[in-house]
Amino acid sequence: MPSYVVTGASRGIGWEFLRQLSNDPSNTVVAIVRDKSATEKRVLEELNARPNIHVLHANLTDYNSLKAAAEESGKITGGSLDYLIANAGLISAFDRYDPIGVLGENPEALEADLLASFQTNVIGQIHLFNLFMPQVLAGNTKKVIALASGHADLSLVQKFHIDLAASYTISKAALNMAVAKFHAQYSRQGVLFLSLSPGMVDTGLLAGLTDEQMKSLGGMVEKFMKYAPDFKGPSTPEESVRDMLSVIEGASVEKGDGGAFISHKGDQKWI
Numbered sequence: 001m002p003s004y005v006v007t008g009a010s011r012g013i014g015w016e017f018l019r020q021l022s023n024d025p026s027n028t029v030v031a032i033v034r035d036k037s038a039t040e041k042r043v044l045e046e047l048n049a050r051p052n053i054h055v056l057h058a059n060l061t062d063y064n065s066l067k068a069a070a071e072e073s074g075k076i077t078g079g080s081l082d083y084l085i086a087n088a089g090l091i092s093a094f095d096r097y098d099p100i101g102v103l104g105e106n107p108e109a110l111e112a113d114l115l116a117s118f119q120t121n122v123i124g125q126i127h128l129f130n131l132f133m134p135q136v137l138a139g140n141t142k143k144v145i146a147l148a149s150g151h152a153d154l155s156l157v158q159k160f161h162i163d164l165a166a167s168y169t170i171s172k173a174a175l176n177m178a179v180a181k182f183h184a185q186y187s188r189q190g191v192l193f194l195s196l197s198p199g200m201v202d203t204g205l206l207a208g209l210t211d212e213q214m215k216s217l218g219g220m221v222e223k224f225m226k227y228a229p230d231f232k233g234p235s236t237p238e239e240s241v242r243d244m245l246s247v248i249e250g251a252s253v254e255k256g257d258g259g260a261f262i263s264h265k266g267d268q269k270w271i
């Protein structure tokens with residue numbers, strides 16, 4: 001009876017993890033979300049209140065809420081956890097359409113955006129990993145997966161001059177290092193830590209954009225097309241999660257995957 005914790009399971013990729021993992025009634029899936037009642041309602045309406053789903057509240061910016069969720073989750077899963085999927089993340093809207101030098105014209109706003117991104121995408125994840133570590137160590141599978149972003153690949157940004165999403169990608173690059181540090185400490189005890197990029201996935205971020213915003217993003221997509229000429233557009237959450245689950249199953253400390261930063265394809269091809 002494998003056990004899973006998925007953060008950010010209210011929508012997007014996290015919801016799809018919840019949906020696919022709970023398809024198997026022998027899996028126990030704990031969803032950690034900010035709005036517990038909204039997610040419970042969605043589970044009731046769309047997944048017929050599957051009994052193997054348990055919804056808990058926590059906010060990555062609130063240590064005590066994470067601590068309470070970890071304690072509650074441990075009671076549900078019998079004190080051990082097989083897979084921790086750290087999916088929740090802050091995808092900043094502030095940094096999405098302008099390069100870092102333009103963002104810097106409003107230094108207070110840039111600083112606030114950098115801090116908010118770091119708080120959620122780095123510090124919150126580190127607290128999450130630490131709080132669940134005793135349960136992961138007691139689990140059978142011992143896999144901790146952080147949702148990374150290929151966009152935070154230094155060589156991609158460097159070679160293709162991808163200048164948008166500075167706060168977001170800086171925080172995701174820092175998350176990769178945090179994952180590597182956890183690997184450095186815990187691989188000896190058999191725990192796999194992995195930074196896993198989902199590819200470019202349509203989770204509704206493009207809805208309702210102005211023409212100017214579309215133009216800005218269009219420029220970035222053109223650069224991605226140069227990077228991956230066969231790119232046909234974003235994948236669905238369903239495809240991405242299916243691919244990621246296959247990578248998660250195949251990855252192991254023994255094979256040298258610990259602390260790595262890889263894509264849903266299991267390599268470093270990001271889209």
Ligand SMILES: NC(=O)c1ccc[n+]([C@@H]2O[C@H](COP(=O)([O-])OP(=O)(O)OC[C@H]3O[C@@H](n4cnc5c(N)ncnc54)[C@H](OP(=O)(O)O)[C@@H]3O)[C@@H](O)[C@H]2O)c1
Nearest residue numbers: 008010011012013034059060087088089147149200201203
């Ligand atoms: N979509 C892509 O193309 C793509 C590409 C690369 C990486 N990723 C990464 O994949 C993950 C999921 O992406 P997505 O597209 O599904 O994002 P999304 O649709 O924006 O969903 C983000 C999720 O994170 C939760 N969340 C945000 N801040 C939180 C906080 N402080 N505490 C707890 N939960 C919080 C949100 O909860 P609420 O519902 O309460 O807001 C939501 O469930 C993210 O880590 C993202 O960086 C996505």
